[in-house]
Amino acid sequence: MTFDFKNIVSGAGLAAILGLGALGTSSCQKEFIELNDPTRIPTADSYTDSLSIFNGVTAAYSSLQDLYGRAGGPRGIFIFGEIPSDNSYTVTSGERLNEFNDFSLFSDNPNIQSYWLSTYRCIARCNLILSRAGGVKLTDATRNRYYGEVRFIRALAYFNAVRIWGDVPLVTQELPSIQDAYPFGRRPVAEVYKQIEDDLDFAEKNLPVAQTGTNLGRATKGAATTLLGKVLLTQKKYQAAADKLQPLATGSTYALQATYANVFATNNEMNSEIIFAARYTKGTLGLGSAFTTWFMPAYTTAQSTSLLGASFTGQQFNTVDPDLIAAFTASGTTDVRAATSYVLPAGAATTLGYYTKKYIDTPTSATDAENDWIVLRHADLLLMYAEAVNEATGPNSLALTAVNQVIRRSRGLPVATANATVDLPASTTAETLRTRLELERRLELNFEGHRWFDLVRTNRAITVMNAFFTRTGSSVRIDQNDLLFPIPVQEIQTNPILTQNPGYN
Template identity: 80%
Template sequence: MTFDYKHIFTGASVAALLGLATLVTTSCSKDFIDLNDPTRLPTTEGYSDSLSIQNGVTAAYASLQDLYGKSSANNRGIFVFGEIPSDNSFTVVSGERLNEFNDFTLVSDNPRVQSQWLMTYRTIARCNIILGRAGAIKLTDATRNRYFAEVRFIRALAYFNAVRIWGDVPLVTREIASIAEAYEFGRTPAAQVYTQIEEDLAFAEANLPVAQTGVNLGRATKGAAQGLLGRVLLTQKKYADAATKLRQVIDANTYTLQAAYANIFATSNEMNSEILFAVRYTKGALGLGSAFTTWFMPAYTTAQTTALIGASFTGQQFNTVDTDLVNTFVASGTTDVRAATSYTLPINPTATSTYYTKKYIDTPTTSTDAENDWIVLRYADVLLMYAEAVNEATGPTAQALDAVNRVIRRSRNLPVATANSTVDLPTSTTRETLRTRLELERRLELSFEGHRWFDLVRTDRAIPVMNAFFTRTNSTTRIDQNDLLFPIPIQEIQTNPILTQNPGYN
């Protein structure tokens, strides 16, 4: 089906650029939500004191819930782009048009692409408003810089996702005052966007605290900025710089691997020692819960869902585990403890039952109101990225091998700091061998956390890996260079004609 948008004016996306959407004060920390006074600050007024700026910063964090997946925002989040196109996952849902991501049949009017764009620029606009207005408010330099650091971290995260999804994107770093002004922004070269991301994260690193505690738990930290900057540098193949930055996270000794893999994802153990940054959700009919439990769970019987999650909500199969990933776990061996958390079948499975991930299991109060956070960056990821950066820059080193070996040991339920000749990679490991092992370990360690597709693109492995996967699974689908980016939403191009489309899309 085709649509004629030429004469349709759509205000939502322009409003997102302008920041005209209401800033709703919600929370990244589950303790600093003021339930008795859910303050709402229109962006056109109210920025007159430190409290209004503080509330605006909190609203910027709240926008990350919409960006990473929330039903009330009609956005399914980063897993749509980071997992479904990969060999980890498939979706059986066609009404959501998520199947287009499976099959690489995306059309530029796909609502999931549109909603991600909208939430991206809404997030960026909220950050720009704070950066533009907090300078006039009476604050100490330390307080102002901390607020600026937090929203620059959030803006960098939003732009990093955007540039990996679409490539060249409009780079907006100031508050836009009019609709006419919004139409002046075309696509900025990705290299220039990356420069801004690096600048934002460098400022965040310099001005964020080492740790956040109490009511601030969940806000960005110095380590989160360093870790994200390391990933940004790695994505650009700035290997030596990435290795240096990621080593700083390791040497700080702020984070540690959880002893038990399953504990990383337990809702009773959120913001644990392994988490550098997560998008926080909280259940309780507050409008702040996550939907990942039921989004990812297959549509089993009431008895099955009650046995699985203690409630009878029907799963929606948005992010189902592909048997190819299951086979990879099986090949990893029965001692790999990650398998039990990464996938499972229902109780009393049928011949048509599909696997689902257990990383997001909770008992929701409603189908879209669960406790699960979305982990953006964790320490095991840092260790593996560090090893990759070192390997690409210089070849394997003792420190790089140790970083990988710690992750491997934990996957076998072994003490992470103690060498183990049975599972450790030997000192004779070659660059190519380590490169192959890192691809495998990242797939097994980080499955369903939104990384697999972006990992394959970053390492120039998406086309060969996915085409081999399609051959292996008897699919006629094949991908090429045009499939490495997603389409610019046609609604945006029709609204702002100076935007151009990515190659391969109408």
């Protein structure tokens, strides 16, 4: 049977997403993935030369736009990482995003189904390369680099999946037919994490330290190391996470940008702070991002023009919650991150909602902006390293130096210069550092898809969110069942050996 990458196979069912029929059209992203014809991806049966393998790796990278947000496709990781948290809320109900906001999710929610399909489409693309590249004439170094790239992407897809759903089907080989997909039930979280660690260990050993020129944006050794550190931290393997992250936290491979706003500037993409990003480019190829308008409230023509340089309609998918603004206010008026984290245009009522400035651009159309989605960056790494050290052994000088760099920049100070006024002192206790890290991660990484997963990882989600609901006068309360999202009912209907997460029908 021949499967054509040019045709996306749609439809529900585990069989569809685990088979090669799930592999769809790939397209180039930025200049780092240039194809002679980006609309033509070879069929599985034509993986016989180096160019077709390169194009297949490109297809795997293209899948990241589905995982992090694609116009006309899945809304992306923010529906899991931000909307359920105290950082943001959604105004729209037509797409059933409100179910994430108030923990009223049903297993037939189309956003859940769409993300599941996209996850396994991405994994299938990676598995195809791992299956076929061994029979193609390539140098060992090139083959292993391609393997490293797709194993990094596969690990990232599974890491998101296991945090969203817990136990998930674990597929690591090409499936030649639909029938071959049916035996795959959910595998224990520990087994999935073992595969993720194996993939990242291989990627770390075989990816280059840096990608430059037309390869800029492809996965690197540092990206694999950082993601592996986050995977270990999430599993509470604190000492292993600290050991993994320390060389990058104390080294010079990556560096904080001098100013917070520069991290997100569209004319400064893949800067010294960016470790890995899902890449987008506006223009005429349909490769732009939609976050600029997706996250904007329903401002007037004049108000949206004042922000974007042109008038666009805000979709209100991911609006800044007043509770995040209150957290910035409580942290002190000198926190320069606030100016990039939210804005209310002149004349707009606060009831319309605040807008995150991290994704501001002037789109060529409503869903065609330049903004990348930053997956991993150095500030995240520094805070993860400090957390890992703190939980493993308590604070030490290296951990405090890491978090103090982030704090200094948040006050507009040089990151490498000690400042007794703002720095956490050597006497900082483990509990004090733990509390401060929770706050710093919220303020530093808001609207980047981390908040909900951070709260779950630190066993703080139920406490923090129920306090938030009480504080805001909401009757919503969450419990242990709300820490995972429902398995799409369409998948269970197609493959009855799949089971549902507790608390969902």
